[in-house]
Amino acid sequence: MKEPIDTLKTLVLNQLPSFQPCIIPLPSSKSESNRALVIDALTEGENHLLNLAEARDTQTMIRLLKENPPVYDVLDAGTTMRFLTAYAAVTNQNKVMTGTARMCERPIGILVDALREIGAEIHYLNREGFPPLAVHGLQEQKSDQVKIRGDVSSQYISALLMIAPRLPHGLKLELEGKVGSRTYIEMTIQLMKSFGVEVIWDGNTISVAPQNYKPTTFSVESDWSGASYWFSLVACADEGELFLEGLKENSLQGDSKIVEIMDRLGVKSEFKAGGVRLTKQAIKGFEAFDFTHCPDIAQTVAVTCAIVGQKTEFTGIESLRIKETDRIFALQQELAKFNADFVETEKDVFTLIPSVNMPNQVRIHTYDDHRMAMAFMPLMTKTRVIIEDPEVVNKSYPSFWKHLELLSPKI
Numbered sequence: 001m002k003e004p005i006d007t008l009k010t011l012v013l014n015q016l017p018s019f020q021p022c023i024i025p026l027p028s029s030k031s032e033s034n035r036a037l038v039i040d041a042l043t044e045g046e047n048h049l050l051n052l053a054e055a056r057d058t059q060t061m062i063r064l065l066k067e068n069p070p071v072y073d074v075l076d077a078g079t080t081m082r083f084l085t086a087y088a089a090v091t092n093q094n095k096v097m098t099g100t101a102r103m104c105e106r107p108i109g110i111l112v113d114a115l116r117e118i119g120a121e122i123h124y125l126n127r128e129g130f131p132p133l134a135v136h137g138l139q140e141q142k143s144d145q146v147k148i149r150g151d152v153s154s155q156y157i158s159a160l161l162m163i164a165p166r167l168p169h170g171l172k173l174e175l176e177g178k179v180g181s182r183t184y185i186e187m188t189i190q191l192m193k194s195f196g197v198e199v200i201w202d203g204n205t206i207s208v209a210p211q212n213y214k215p216t217t218f219s220v221e222s223d224w225s226g227a228s229y230w231f232s233l234v235a236c237a238d239e240g241e242l243f244l245e246g247l248k249e250n251s252l253q254g255d256s257k258i259v260e261i262m263d264r265l266g267v268k269s270e271f272k273a274g275g276v277r278l279t280k281q282a283i284k285g286f287e288a289f290d291f292t293h294c295p296d297i298a299q300t301v302a303v304t305c306a307i308v309g310q311k312t313e314f315t316g317i318e319s320l321r322i323k324e325t326d327r328i329f330a331l332q333q334e335l336a337k338f339n340a341d342f343v344e345t346e347k348d349v350f351t352l353i354p355s356v357n358m359p360n361q362v363r364i365h366t367y368d369d370h371r372m373a374m375a376f377m378p379l380m381t382k383t384r385v386i387i388e389d390p391e392v393v394n395k396s397y398p399s400f401w402k403h404l405e406l407l408s409p410k411i
């Protein structure tokens with residue numbers, strides 16, 4: 001049971017228009033960590049995984065793989081649900097897959113259908129197409145060629161790819177229709193290659209022959225999705241400079257696109273040894289952006305545009321409806337609290353109309369979504385902000401509020 005709203009824990013952020021130059025340490029990427037952990041579990045021999053994320057999604061993955069309970073309760077971690085469903089199948093285990101109430105509303109049918117076609121026995125325990133599930137392993141591979149649509153979640157494709165080298169006949173995945181979050185599929189393939197596995201992506205077909213992962217040392221990069229909130233803070237502040245530690249210019253993470261976006265919204269990025277320096281520059285502006293391949297930074301960019309006065313068209317955000325919450329609805333509700341609008345002007349095209357009048361205080365509801373809490377933090381440059389359920393950030397970035405405390409005001 002969720003607590004009633006009045007008794008919810010809140011965090012008050014006092015207005016901070018400008019801040020002194022500051023170093024932000026950043027967490028490690030949970031997407032890279034969760035892939036490395038599944039690959040590690042499928043490797044014969046010992047890997048050395050460095051810099052694994054502190055994110056709850058990753059800690060849940062570590063715990064479940066280590067303790068190997070009969071029920072894999074993934075809480076609210078999408079990658080953990082999708083990757084471990086495929087993992088349980090290929091390792092021939094009997095597992096119940098479950099999670100939070102919201103997780104049981106996030107679709108998994110496309111992955112289950114593909115795994116069944118390959119030969120896994122999986123049953124739905126409640127609603128067809130959604131967790132909870134009972135996985136009963138994969139006795140015999142029935143098919144090595146599967147068609148899969150790519151427009152709902154790339155996590156199904158990543159899950160299948162990572163188990164593919166361990167299937168007796170390997171796997172040929174034929175991607176159908178529009179493919180969203182393609183950068184995450186590329187990340188999966190890059191990680192597989194780092195662990196010595198060959199993957200061939202040719203047009204719409206990704207082929208993986210049966211082969212073994214090779215033990216290696218792998219170090220997880222800092223998290224670009226988490227970095228996006230600090231870019232936004234610099235964009236929204238009157239004055240401010242940040243050094244974000246551990247980021248590399250050539251990243252496996254598609255959310256590094258934030259550099260390009262924030263360049264238009266007034267943030268200059270300079271890559272140095274050990275990270276990236278963010279300073280303010282004039283806003284160049286943009287009219288439209290397609291988030292198909294970087295959906296997790298859509299909230300960051302929407303809030304930034306609302307604050308800096310940039311009217312913008314958002315496309316490629318359909319998948320936001322099936323994430324930790326319906327992020328489109330959540331954005332619309334919370335942006336309206338400071339008189340910004342996020343309106344569907346044509347089917348699947350949303351226009352962000354910036355704030356015209358800033359109230360003295362805004363209370364942000366966070367909808368069990370870490371990214372709602374973090375994306376609205378930069379509003380503190382303009383007004384006093386109250387964040388409901390601040391611990392929601394633990395999913396990906398438990399030290400987020402501690403890092404915010406590193407800032408000191410510029411008087």
Ligand SMILES: O=C(O)C1=C[C@@H](OP(=O)(O)O)[C@@H](O)[C@H](O)C1
Binds near residue numbers: 030032155181
């Ligand atoms: O593979 C991954 O690590 C992820 C893929 C994306 O999901 P979709 O493929 O469902 O868009 C992204 O939103 C999620 O935060 C992490």
Ligand SMILES: C=C(OP(=O)(O)O)C(=O)O
Binds near residue numbers: 077078079
């Ligand atoms: C959508 C997200 O995660 P997941 O799908 O793995 O729960 C996210 O971190 O924004």
